[in-house]
Amino acid sequence: MISNSKQLWEVGQAVKVGFxxxxxxxxxxTPGDFMPDAYALSNKGGTAFYRFVPHNGLTRYESLAEAMDG
Incomplete structure (x- = not known):
């Protein structure tokens, strides 16, 4: 989990990723891949979905299911 952030990375919370x-x-x-845990995110309208891995970036997906699967 992101521990040094002043943002709450919990389900339902708004966070800033870049702009x-x-x-x-x-x-x-994400056990076994030696990377930090990922987060499935959406915009406020729920029309765009993203997967964020700390120190590795943000990727856009077509659905929440795809964002969770990576």
Whole structure:
């Protein structure tokens, strides 16, 4: 989990990623890949979905399911 951030990375919370303000939809555990856990995010309208991995970037997906699967 992101521990040094002043933002709350919990489901339902708004967070800033770069210049975007997004809503946390889910925390996605990524055991075995030696990377930080990922977060499934959406815009406020729920029309765009993203997967965010700390220190590795933000990727846009067509659906929440795809964002959670990566």
């Amino acid at each position: 975007l303000t997004l809503i946390v939809c889910a925390k996605v555990a």
